[in-house]
Amino acid sequence: MEKQNEVVVFGTWSSGYCKRVEIALALKGIPYEYKEEDLTNKSESLLYYNPVHKKVPVLVHNGKSIAESLVILEYIDDCWKHAPKLLPEDPYLRAKLRFWANFYDQNFMASTTQIIMSRGEERERAVKDFGEVLKVFEDGVKKDFPAEFPCFDGKNLGFLDIVVGTIACNYEAFHEAW
Numbered sequence: 296m297e298k299q300n301e302v303v304v305f306g307t308w309s310s311g312y313c314k315r316v317e318i319a320l321a322l323k324g325i326p327y328e329y330k331e332e333d334l335t336n337k338s339e340s341l342l343y344y345n346p347v348h349k350k351v352p353v354l355v356h357n358g359k360s361i362a363e364s365l366v367i368l369e370y371i372d373d374c375w376k377h378a379p380k381l382l383p384e385d386p387y388l389r390a391k392l393r394f395w396a397n398f399y400d401q402n403f404m405a406s407t408t409q410i411i412m413s414r415g416e417e418r419e420r421a422v423k424d425f426g427e428v429l430k431v432f433e434d435g436v437k438k439d440f441p442a443e444f445p446c447f448d449g450k451n452l453g454f455l456d457i458v459v460g461t462i463a464c465n466y467e468a469f470h471e472a473w
């Protein structure tokens with residue numbers, strides 16, 4: 296007999312992308328099995344479930360796999376419709392949140408890696424670039440959500456909070472390593 300709602304997450308401890316999935320499942324109260332991946336020696340299962348990118352996170356729900364953290368977050372919210380909702384109902388607001396989440400992933404991740412990997416003047420430039428990206432993000436989100444900034448409002452933990460907040464999940468590890 297098929298098990299209902301069997302949820303497995305393939306992840307790695309240091310990944311903010313994976314933490315997004317774990318946080319969303321925890322918020323919704325969905326039990327799941329966690330499988331830690333060694334990215335230097337990826338498991339057959341990971342390669343099977345994410346043959347295109349071969350990356351974590353991957354969510355496997357009743358044997359069906361979904362890759363890419365932003366896609367997984369939406370799937371979780373669509374699949375388990377109970378509160379707390381991660382995304383609003385309004386299609387326009389949903390689209391705007393997706394837009395800023397994509398902007399964040401395309402710009403911030405590269406920018407923070409650049410800061411971590413560089414030294415001296417190069418790092419100063421990277422920090423300045425990061426500040427500029429941050430300003431575009433903040434101004435843009437404020438303009439799109441004039442009534443209430445949909446992130447770090449101290450009330451609800453939503454889609455953009457999860458996307459942005461998980462950048463800090465490995466902060467201590469980076470701090471210790473560098």
Ligand SMILES: N[C@@H](CCC(=O)N[C@@H](CS)C(=O)NCC(=O)O)C(=O)O
Nearest residue numbers: 310312334349350351352363364365
């Ligand atoms: N866009 C992907 C990024 C996932 C990603 O970059 N995962 C990294 C770990 S943080 C990975 O699996 N890297 C393995 C590799 O590049 O081979 C997402 O949002 O899920």
